[in-house]
Amino acid sequence: AFSRQQLVPAIAPFLHQHPQLHLQLEVTDRLVSLASEGFDLAIRHCRREALPDTHVAWPLCHTATLIVASADYIRRYGRPETPDDLRHHQCLTYPRGPxxxxxxxxxxQTPDERVTINVQGPFATNNSESLRDAVLAGLGVALLPNFSAREAIGRGLVQELLPAWQPVEVFADKLYVIRPYTPRVSRAVETFSRYLKATFSEPRPAPAPAPR
Structure with missing residues (x-):
């Protein structure tokens, strides 16, 4: 989702500025061995402790997890007002195991107060963009990274729910740029790295609060 909605649109201005450079983008959810597979850089949505010690890494931007549903779903089934209400909703999940x-x-308001609920629904997938598409189709409520939901929220197709509550332990809270450790870094990699920092490290507007 980040690649299609955020990264790819940012590549065109970069290549216009640097026509002598060539970029090859591979989009995958698998953990790639950068050095052995010939990659110069990777962008990963992960926790800091999951980054390999043999690589150089720096945070690109913060992310947040949102709870969302389509406007059509809310019209048909109502808006949950508390986490406990989700027990009675169709919940679309990102599976983490059996x-x-x-x-x-x-x-x-009081971050030490936490609520855990069992959820169920008609669809699960380990891809946030597919999960977002299921939300757009009106199948249910889902937890999504903000970069997956931002475009749909901006178009009024998806609404954020439960503004008084923050989902936790779902997705990482940062995107990282990583590269293999080498004593010398090519000018092309340095140039693109600086561009990524300048483009994505700037504050971005938060999604509008859900209408009530």
Whole structure:
């Protein structure tokens, strides 16, 4: 989702500025061995402790997890007002293993207050863009990274729910740029790295609060 919605649109201005450079982009969810497979850079949505010690890494931007549903779904089934209400909704999940899916929320007013609920629904997938498409189709409520939901929220197709609660332990809170450790870095890699920092490290407007 980040690649299609954010990264690819940013590549065209970069190549216009640097016509002598050539970029090859591979989009995958698998963990790539950068050095052995010939990659110069990778962007990963992960926790800091998951980054390999043999690589150089720096945070590109912060991310957040949102709970969302389509406007059509809300019209048909109503808007959940508390995390407990989600027990009675169709919940679309990102599977993490064979265990029954659970969602945990922290109160924004008192972060030490946490609520964990069992959820169920008609669809699960380990791809956030596919999960977003299921939300757009009106299949249910989902937790999404903000970069997956931002475009649909901006167009009014998807609404953020439960503004008083923050989903926790779902997706990482940062995107990282990583590269293999080498004593010398090519000018092309340095140039593109600086461009990524300048483009994505700037503050971005938060999605509009859900209408009530």
């Amino acid at each position: 265990q029954r899916p659970q969602w945990t929320f922290a109160s924004r």
